[in-house]
Amino acid sequence: MSVYFDPDIKAIFAPYVQLMLQVSIATDQGVFSLDLSNYESVCRLSQRIKIAIEGYKPESKTAHPMPPRKSNGDDNPLPDEQIDMYNQWLKDGMPESEGAEAFSGPIV
Amino acid sequence: MIRHTLKTLIGCMLLIVLFAGQISAQVIRKNIDSLTAVELATYEHAIQLLKDRSAENPYDLQGYAWQAWVHNKNRVTIPAQNTMKQGDMIPTEFYKKAAQEVYADGTYGYPGMCEHGKDIFFIWHRAQFYYYEQILQNTDPEGTIVDSKGNKYPTKNLGIPFWNFTRKASGKKFPKIFEDQNSVLYHPGRNIEIDPKDTSFTSPYLLSNLLQSDYWAVFGGYPNATNGGYGTFESQIHNPMHDKFIGGDMASPSTAAYDPIFYSFHAYIDYVFEAWMEQHGKEKITSLNYFLRAQQPEQFHLPNHNPGLGDRPNMGQANLYLDISKLGYKYQVRGKDRFYNAAEIAQFLTDSKGRPLVLGVSNESPYYKLFTYGVQRKPESDIGELTQQTLTIDAVNPEVPYIYTYTESQPTTSYQVDIYMHPVNVKAKIKSKKFREKYFVRSANAWLDEMHGDHIMGGHKLNVDLTEAINALNQNFSGEEYQITVNYTKQ
């Protein structure tokens, strides 16, 4: 079963779109908004997203895991299946949808 | 004849302009305690003008509120026409309110977000200060504008004065002027009102010793593109100064720059950065091609400013800010503002009989002495939460440092970890001064915003480099089983 941005990845990130739009992500190409509902935006920042969503794993050293912790302070990682799905999508070359052209812009 | 005179006159004027340009091309950042009365009044005047601007329009990029938001307000809504006025409100309360207001006809602005816990910490703050200083200088260049306190002074040659917080304060706890309630530099809520007995915190020996590290990541922070992580300066000095020593608005990243002491505190930090580069060079500094996020007034962009490919405003790439002569300032340091060199530190790290302090052997660990000498700062004697792990002592290649990662599951506020390394057969007695003195190897502090509700920040991991301590132990205890005991405490 192939994983596509639309609908698979988009659905995973849907609850966090508004929150992440507040943040500016600094990179060596420029400073970007992160629109988790937008294909180009997610592809461009795909490696940073990977670090963040794997941030709750014990071996991670990142200071800021995502999604944010729950308001009672509990861990709030994406379910493992979703993280696996995201990684599979990366491995497959981040296809947008079935038959669509692969992302060719810079990954920052 | 007239033409000739005119030519000479123009020539003279040109020379004067050039000369004046040169003078103001590099302003001097001095120790705030050594400013003349006029210099100090000039600085207060410029800040007052910034506050006056914000009182009329908090969304003015050249006002005090916006400049504070540059430090930690990702996004604000800017109304098409501002109607918010400060009136009788307390300025900081007004700024906080303005930052949260949402306008139906508004557009988004992205003041900024400080970079912490990574290698661009120093240079991001330097860029922020470049703009801040330009704005201050241009508030009233010729001294013709009367501020709301009735003062006017020419601001064109103003440099941000620094606070050398490793030396005894001229006031009770801070430079005198920050404790003067009549000054615009006074800010309520600092620990002076809460913890009056704690009057000194950062030992100059600790700072000088950290400056000796030749490894940029160790001193200045780990690359942003990987996992990031605080450098020693940030976690051992900068963070606890914010959340333990100064307190009040300075205790949280999102309010820190509301307190005017922020600027003098960080001006000194910028001098520390400069000192590291002088000693170790600029070649090792990482992520210099990173763009520095913040929305600043365009007229002060550096000539070679290039915003890159992104859709958000920024201060250009980090490498624009390496050479301070191009940023228009320099530091004047005298006597006690100088750092100790390697020989002086080695001489300092000896016991009462003049023998070098040896980790695990001497009754006082070298790090304990660096950390506590001449200041009230001590490792925590109360037990928060203890974490322990064992390791076999073996040489560590500094190119592949030994990083201990503390994972904080509930990062609701700032926290600190004090780390001890002791033989497995020595029990960790945190409450015993003897134990603390002998086995203390590191303290690190995470400076975090108070978390309530859905906060953007998730959990927190604090990386502490133990390479130096392990290599010191390896001199005498190679192959032995040691225990790392971590005492976690909240502020």
Ligand SMILES: [Cu+2]
């Ligand atoms: Cu700071």
